[in-house]
Amino acid sequence: MTSTQYERNVILSNVDYDVVGTRPIRPDGVDKVRGRALYAADFDASGLLHGKVLRSPHAHARIKSIDVKKAEALSGVMSIVTGKDLPKSEKDSDRYARENILAGEKVVYKGQAIAAVAASNPHVAEEAVSLIEVTYEVLPPIMTAPQGMEPNAAILHEGLTTEELGEKTDKVSNVANHFQHIKGDVETGFSEADCIVEREYNTVTVHQGYLEPHSATAFWNSDGRLHIWCSTQGAHPARDATAKILDLPVSQVRVTPMEIGGGFGGKIPIYLEPIAALLSKKSGRAVQISMSRADVFESTGPTSGSNMTIKIGAKSDGTITAMQARLAFEAGGFPGSPVNAAAICVFAAYDVENAQIDGYDVVVNKPKSAPYRAPGAPNAAFACEQAMDELSQQLGIDPIDLRLKNSAKEGTRRADGPTFPRIGAVEVLEAMKDHPHYSAPLGANEGRGVAIGYWFNIGFESSVSISVNADGTVSLVEGSTDVGGSRASIAMQAAEALGIPMEDVYPSVVDTDSVGFTAVTGGSRTTYATGWAAYEAAQDLNAQMIERAASIWDVDADGIECVSGVFQSKSDPELKMTFKELAAQLADTGGPLMGRAAMNAGGLGASGGSFAGNIVDVEIDPDTGKTTVKRFTVVQDAGKAIHPSYVEGQMQGGSVQGIGWALNEEYYMRDDGSMANTSLLDYRMPTSLDIPMIDTVIVEVASPSHPFGVRGVGEANIVPPTAAIANAIQGATGLRMNNLPMNPVAIMEAKWKQNG
Amino acid sequence: MPGKTQVQTTINGESVEFLCEPRQSLLECLRDVIGLTGTKEGCNDGNCGACTVEMDGRIVTSCLILGVEAEGKEITTIEGIADGSELHPVQQAFLENAALQCGICTPGFIVSSKSLLENIPNPSEHQIRFWLANNLCRCTGYDKIVRAVQDAAVKMQEA
Numbered sequence: 001m002t003s004t005q006y007e008r009n010v011i012l013s014n015v016d017y018d019v020v021g022t023r024p025i026r027p028d029g030v031d032k033v034r035g036r037a038l039y040a041a042d043f044d045a046s047g048l049l050h051g052k053v054l055r056s057p058h059a060h061a062r063i064k065s066i067d068v069k070k071a072e073a074l075s076g077v078m079s080i081v082t083g084k085d086l087p088k089s090e091k092d093s094d095r096y097a098r099e100n101i102l103a104g105e106k107v108v109y110k111g112q113a114i115a116a117v118a119a120s121n122p123h124v125a126e127e128a129v130s131l132i133e134v135t136y137e138v139l140p141p142i143m144t145a146p147q148g149m150e151p152n153a154a155i156l157h158e159g160l161t162t163e164e165l166g167e168k169t170d171k172v173s174n175v176a177n178h179f180q181h182i183k184g185d186v187e188t189g190f191s192e193a194d195c196i197v198e199r200e201y202n203t204v205t206v207h208q209g210y211l212e213p214h215s216a217t218a219f220w221n222s223d224g225r226l227h228i229w230c231s232t233q234g235a236h237p238a239r240d241a242t243a244k245i246l247d248l249p250v251s252q253v254r255v256t257p258m259e260i261g262g263g264f265g266g267k268i269p270i271y272l273e274p275i276a277a278l279l280s281k282k283s284g285r286a287v288q289i290s291m292s293r294a295d296v297f298e299s300t301g302p303t304s305g306s307n308m309t310i311k312i313g314a315k316s317d318g319t320i321t322a323m324q325a326r327l328a329f330e331a332g333g334f335p336g337s338p339v340n341a342a343a344i345c346v347f348a349a350y351d352v353e354n355a356q357i358d359g360y361d362v363v364v365n366k367p368k369s370a371p372y373r374a375p376g377a378p379n380a381a382f383a384c385e386q387a388m389d390e391l392s393q394q395l396g397i398d399p400i401d402l403r404l405k406n407s408a409k410e411g412t413r414r415a416d417g418p419t420f421p422r423i424g425a426v427e428v429l430e431a432m433k434d435h436p437h438y439s440a441p442l443g444a445n446e447g448r449g450v451a452i453g454y455w456f457n458i459g460f461e462s463s464v465s466i467s468v469n470a471d472g473t474v475s476l477v478e479g480s481t482d483v484g485g486s487r488a489s490i491a492m493q494a495a496e497a498l499g500i501p502m503e504d505v506y507p508s509v510v511d512t513d514s515v516g517f518t519a520v521t522g523g524s525r526t527t528y529a530t531g532w533a534a535y536e537a538a539q540d541l542n543a544q545m546i547e548r549a550a551s552i553w554d555v556d557a558d559g560i561e562c563v564s565g566v567f568q569s570k571s572d573p574e575l576k577m578t579f580k581e582l583a584a585q586l587a588d589t590g591g592p593l594m595g596r597a598a599m600n601a602g603g604l605g606a607s608g609g610s611f612a613g614n615i616v617d618v619e620i621d622p623d624t625g626k627t628t629v630k631r632f633t634v635v636q637d638a639g640k641a642i643h644p645s646y647v648e649g650q651m652q653g654g655s656v657q658g659i660g661w662a663l664n665e666e667y668y669m670r671d672d673g674s675m676a677n678t679s680l681l682d683y684r685m686p687t688s689l690d691i692p693m694i695d696t697v698i699v700e701v702a703s704p705s706h707p708f709g710v711r712g713v714g715e716a717n718i719v720p721p722t723a724a725i726a727n728a729i730q731g732a733t734g735l736r737m738n739n740l741p742m743n744p745v746a747i748m749e750a751k752w753k754q755n756g
Numbered sequence: 757m758p759g760k761t762q763v764q765t766t767i768n769g770e771s772v773e774f775l776c777e778p779r780q781s782l783l784e785c786l787r788d789v790i791g792l793t794g795t796k797e798g799c800n801d802g803n804c805g806a807c808t809v810e811m812d813g814r815i816v817t818s819c820l821i822l823g824v825e826a827e828g829k830e831i832t833t834i835e836g837i838a839d840g841s842e843l844h845p846v847q848q849a850f851l852e853n854a855a856l857q858c859g860i861c862t863p864g865f866i867v868s869s870k871s872l873l874e875n876i877p878n879p880s881e882h883q884i885r886f887w888l889a890n891n892l893c894r895c896t897g898y899d900k901i902v903r904a905v906q907d908a909a910v911k912m913q914e915a
Contacts, residue, residue: 034794213798
């Protein structure tokens with residue numbers, strides 16, 4: 001392998017800033033390279049106890065009895081809890097949320113928590129857990145969406161009835177929801193088509209694979225207030241979820257977010273926080289629980305396996321006349337798969353007159369699914385983008401040209417309703433077509449594939465305050481947990497707006513008592529929404545600084561402007577002060593100043609969203625079926641890249657997760673509903689040796705809604721890789737791989753089938 | 757409760773004495789007994805490399821070493837990589853090349869990378885990828901980590 005050099009990799013940007021677009025060292029970096037940054041499991045408290053959780057050995061069973069007497073008798077055991085210690089649930093949705101923390105009368109996946117013990121050390125807690133006696137009535141497990149939808153399937157929840165096209169029915173079923181998006185009329189559209197591709201695709205359960213297992217410490221104090229230190233993608237959402245599970249007012253819970261060792265959506269839900277809280281209440285001590293790696297696989301939300309049918313019709317000139325999808329997603333043990341998001345994204349790249357999307361949310365005996373980076377969209381793209389590839393081959397049209405001809409653009413109405421503002425799908429496709437990779441020669445047994453994907457970038461709530469220090473620096477307080485460098489991207493936006501260097505901004509991520517409500521670090525929202533809040537807080541501060549300068553100079557504030565961090569009179573060139581000079585005078589001229597912003601940055605699709613595209617070359621070993629990714633290029637619309645290195649990092653990280661999803665990763669399920677590969681040896685995530693350098697091209701089509709034009713970049717990059725790799729494998733072998741993962745066994749079996 | 761063993765060892769150049777149960781791993785001893793939490797647990801079965809430390813000049817996953825095995829050994833953890841307050845070139849290169857996102861795997865990668873460059877001062881991309889294959893990173897896709905190690909190699913040879 002040889003090292004690939006970066007091309008000039010930011011294109012279309014037509015605005016230059018002082019700070020935005022530069023590559024400073026992240027503010028939390030030094031602590032992280034020295035091992036000083038404190039993550040959840042590093043937290044210590046006076047008199048800390050350690051908890052362990054008893055988890056179900058069965059995928060589907062009724063709990064007949066739980067006996068904790070022997071565990072209680074073990075020396076060093078301080079408290080034990082079961083589902084009976086949780087408040088009673090009135091609504092089914094509340095019951096599902098509580099039973100995913102501690103089971104009630106039934107377990108619906110292997111690994112579901114049943115009881116927990118707090119003890120003087122983790123080894124004693126583990127021994128105590130093994131002494132808890134549970135008797136079960138084992139039931140047959142449902143493992144896939146199609147199985148769960150069969151007429152006589154075993155039922156997971158006797159009280160679960162299907163919501164059919166928005167109406168509650170009384171039909172008891174594993175199908176929690178069936179919804180539909182219709183635009184135009186697909187029958188008419190297909191009747192106008194010269195060429196139709198219709199295929200069925202399947203994906204299996206995969207995990208986010210963050211390297212840090214979940215960990216939470218709780219201390220329920222004598223004044224009734226509960227304090228939690230945990231690894232979470234959102235302190236306020238974790239606070240609210242914990243309060244709801246425990247039936248407490250939100251003000252009685254305080255969450256301090258520790259540094260977070262990866263999440264990718266999987267640390268949006270809570271698991272350990274209420275358990276640690278109850279163990280703390282019973283023992284009067286702080287209790288810490290950390291998961292094992294097997295716990296992470298079996299007891300936290302992976303993303304859904306899915307069964308999908310795609311039908312696309314086009315005229316011989318390549319004009320798509322109709323697109324239809326049927327998406328059935330595994331929710332896991334409780335309702336709530338990402339099928340809704342999959343339905344938004346499946347055809348989002350295309351401007352088509354006639355479309356129909358049917359989505360099914362199906363409960364199965366696997367862990368309750370949780371968000372995983374662009375939840376649902378990679379599944380949908382694996383299906384749609386392979387069908388598009390087949391269509392391009394049948395029509396004899398270049399696959400990028402076919403996409404360009406039908407590309408969504410500003411004004412395109414999606415099948416799920418919204419109309420796109422300015423988006424960058426065309427620009428991403430053009431950048432792919434222009435890239436030297438697209439026309440580079442291929443070697444023996446090699447193939448090339450392309451695909452594109454969309455993610456919508458949520459807005460939601462963010463709060464930021466900025467206070468001025470006497471030395472001219474500022475302290476920035478924010479609520480967004482920093483999972484990949486967002487302290488830098490937020491501080492940079494504040495610095496740009498204040499006209500000061502980024503190194504003069506000191507950002508802190510603080511607890512829920514110390515900053516206003518801030519939604520999760522997820523949905524590609526943090527640099528977009530919290531960055532926007534930082535910009536607004538800076539504007540608020542600038543206005544106050546102008547007022548102060550006006551009072552010092554005894555002039556009208558309207559006559560003062562702030563240009564690149566210098567406050568100056570519009571009429572008198574003698575009246576001029578830098579940010580630093582004014583900061584030094586604040587204490588003696590009326591006191592300190594602080595800017596603030598607490599805002600809602602919009603709903604789903606706030607920025608218009610981001611498109612990403614891949615060009616991938618693979619080599620297939622003809623004897624073993626092993627796929628080697630030889631060259632990988634990712635192109636993504638960032639709107640405006642605040643810190644290009646961390647934008648590239650998102651693009652590269654999402655791409656490599658996509659490569660793992662495409663080629664290796666899978667929950668390998670036994671017939672009894674247990675996962676056979678619960679270690680990082682057997683659940684095979686990509687290592688450094690498995691992949692090449694990942695070339696990046698950042699396209700900048702400014703979002704119309706954000707002050708700097710930012711589009712969230714965290715997620716769209718994981719959407720196209722599985723399809724691009726499948727298309728490349730087809731190019732190399734002629735084999736259409738309609739199921740994930742495309743591991744050597746699957747490729748050899750497809751080859752033998754092809755050869756008869 | 758099993759009895760505890762007294763262990764005499766050297767950690768980051770400092771003589772350390774601690775008590776541990778026979779079942780406690782070196783990782784657990786470093787973190788929970790000695791209080792050096794820079795070494796991270798990602799899997800506790802030797803597959804992720806987050807707990808990598810150097811022991812008598814070789815890199816090991818400290819979750820697969822028992823605390824009692826540290827007797828008489830010389831151990832370097834992430835806390836011992838910088839020279840006082842001056843960062844090691846590998847640490848500086850990780851910062852400048854944005855080679856970390858969440859940072860949980862970073863201590864292990866830095867310990868492994870430093871060892872690589874002490875053994876192979878001018879490694880090829882393949883040698884870097886091979887040496888670091890026991891350190892999993894889920895955030896970066898490894899691209900910027902490889903570049904950081906290449907950068908550190910150049911800086912260390914210039915020095």
